[in-house]
Amino acid sequence: MKAALMGIYTLWLRDITRFLKDKPRIVSSAAQPLLWLFVLGMGLSTAFVRGGGGSPQYLRFIYPGIISMSVLFTSIFSAVSIIWDREFGFLKEVLVAPIPRWSVAIGRALGGSTVAVLQGAIILLFAPIVHVSFSALQLMSAFLVMFMIAFSMTSFGILIATRMQTHEGFQVITNFIILPMFFLSGAMFPTGRSLPAWMRALVHINPLSYGVDALRGTLVGMRGFSIWLDLLIVIGFGAIMLTIGAYYFERTE
Amino acid sequence: MGSKTTIEVNELKKEYNGLAAVRGISFNVARGEVFGFLGPNGAGKTTTISMLCTLLRPTSGHATVNGFDVTRDKLAVRRSIGLVFQDPSLDERLTALENLKFHAMIYGVPKADRGKRIPEVLELVELAGRQNDPVKTFSGGMKRRLELARGLLHRPKVLFLDEPTLGLDPQTRHRIWEYVKQLKIEEGISIFLTTHYMDEAENCDRIAIIDHGHIIAIDTPEELKENIGGEVIMLATKDNKKAAAEIRERFGISAVEVNGDLSLQVADGNHFMPRLIRGLETEITSISLRKPTLEDVFLKMTGRRIRDEKMEGIDQAKTRVRAKRGRSR
The missing domain is CATH 3.30.70.1150 (ACT-like. Chain A, domain 2)
Known part of the structure; x- marks a missing residue:
């Protein structure tokens, strides 16, 4: 057990160490969500208000969605870096270490989650510009929710990574998993009855929708589902993904 | 034999989808012995090492390392061995020191001991001066030396080296061998290594010649040469x-x-x-x-040279892949 805990801690620490070393990555990872928020968000908000001038309401609406996006992208990419570890050999060092394989999966999930939360926190700094203000309690809740989304998505990413042999499928993951998940999560537009039925169905089966909803409820007080349903689905999805991912990890030769 | 034996292998077999890579091999390695597995590429050397290190599950047969069964007691085996893989397995974005620190942590080396042991192994492979440099700035030889240091960090009783000198220049190869000999004397550990370099196999206490998944001879280099x-x-x-x-x-x-x-x-x-x-x-x-040389022994026993032209080609390809990997990161 002690070995397992040490394994989890070491793999977590490795992710953090790598993250802090890579300053350019931090900046470039923050750039994309900020573009979405300020360029696309500002642009679209004028379209929603007759006569132009922009709607602060729309920016407030997408703000938690953009934070979720940042968390989602960082989570999946950091989990999928297991494939790079495999290609550059480091995975072997970990697989032959005297620690249970499941502790490797958990360590990676926690490491990736922490990095994703930090990356999301950068977007949180821009709150005043989009006229969002929150109490200390709200901020803490937001961090908690961000961590749950991150953990869930990193676990999902780990499962993907265990099923992929090379990094060549990377583009496929982006186009067929990450982007659809983001678009169908209600991050950029409301998912009420005005949406076509097929789209609403997809939104409802997308676990990220509940994460975005939870974060939006926490930060700007708008919500579609109950917070308990949100948390149950986000955590449940993460737990299932991590269990299956750890199982495949266990069987890696 | 008893406690004098560190590795015991009995009728070990490995098949991949019905294709046999290792066809029932048996041998023992004594404490403090440098034991070499000599054979051409594809003979089953890496498969054997992978089974002994618990990375591959044997199809049948039995093996113990330091008294622990390689299928039933994996974690105990892993704790008691050090390993240097054929391909690099370092985190290139981290520094040499960080790589060693993380290794010490997952192998449960106590913090107090870490502070003493890490400089010690860095000193051994002459990398103390470069400890804070990212591994991606290291040459192939330096990386291999760092991996050797890492393999020794947790004071294993057996060190496995899979083609430890593949793709290295003669000078570095020579140095790696000096470390191996020094280790044998100073740390008293057993070393199990694979190689297809005949001249290097001469440095081993005993050699098993392996071909097509069979061990065709086990003896000291002198005896093997004498016997032909x-x-x-x-x-x-x-x-x-x-x-x-x-x-x-x-x-x-x-x-x-x-x-x-x-x-x-x-x-x-x-x-x-x-x-x-x-x-x-x-x-x-x-x-x-x-x-006679070991090359002659191999020739006599198999009717071919260990490194024909085709094998050389594979070797060069491997080296090229390595060089490319090093650059692309």
């Missing part, structure tokens, strides 16, 4: 095929063609050579006599 009998005559003729047939007919010795020369093993070369020259109708263009 006497000396080796290398012969070049106008028509090697005809000469070989003649030699078989007249002297009952089989000659094997190697790089355009005929090689034959004889008990007493000094006396046999004049007879050979007199007795051969085919015109001889050159002839020489030497002591």
Whole structure:
């Protein structure tokens, strides 16, 4: 057990160490969500208000969605870096270490989650510009929710990574998993009855929708589902993904 | 045997989708011994090492390392061994020190001991001065040395080295061997290594020659060379095929063609050579006599050279892949 805990801690620490070393990555990872928020968000908000001038309401609406996006992208990419570890050999060092394989999966999930939360926190700094203000309690809740989304998505990413042999499928993951998940999560537009039925169905089966909803409820007080349903689905999805991912990890030769 | 044995292997087999890579091998490695697995690429060396290190599950058979079963007691085996893989397995974005620190942590080296042991192994492989540099700035030889240091960090009782010198320049190869010898003396650990370099295999206490998943001989290098009998005559003729047939007919010795020369093993070369020259109708263009090498042992036992042209090609390809990987990161 002690070995397992040490394994989890070491793999977590490795992710953090790598993250802090890579300053350019931090900046470039923050750039994309900020573009979405300020360029696309500002642009679209004028379209929603007759006569132009922009709607602060729309920016407030997408703000938690953009934070979720940042968390989602960082989570999946950091989990999928297991494939790079495999290609550059480091995975072997970990697989032959005297620690249970499941502790490797958990360590990676926690490491990736922490990095994703930090990356999301950068977007949180821009709150005043989009006229969002929150109490200390709200901020803490937001961090908690961000961590749950991150953990869930990193676990999902780990499962993907265990099923992929090379990094060549990377583009496929982006186009067929990450982007659809983001678009169908209600991050950029409301998912009420005005949406076509097929789209609403997809939104409802997308676990990220509940994460975005939870974060939006926490930060700007708008919500579609109950917070308990949100948390149950986000955590449940993460737990299932991590269990299956750890199982495949266990069987890696 | 008992506690003197660190590795015991019994009828170990590995099949991949019905194709046998290792076909039931048995051997023991004694404490403090440098044991070499010698064979061409694809002979089953890496598969064997992977099974002993618990990375691959044997199809059948039995093996223990330091008294722990490799299928039932994986974590105990892993704790007691050090490993240097054929391909690099470092985190290139981290520094040498960070790589060692994380390794020490997952191997449960106590914090107090870490502070002493890390400088010690860095010193051994002469990398203390570069400890804070990212590994991606290291040359291939430096990386291998760092991996060696990492493999030793947690004071294993057995060190596994899979082709430890593959793709390295002669100078670095020589140094790696110096470390291995030093380790044997200073740390008293057993070393299990694979190689297809004949000259390196000479450095081992004992060698197992492996080919097509079978062990075809196990002995000290001296005994192996002794056993193939006497000396080796290398012969070049106008028509090697005809000469070989003649030699078989007249002297009952089989000659094997190697790089355009005929090689034959004889008990007493000094006396046999004049007879050979007199007795051969085919015109001889050159002839020489030497002591047998492990290359001759392999040739005698398998009828081929360990590194024919094709193998060299694979080797170079491997080295190129490595160089490319190093750059792309």
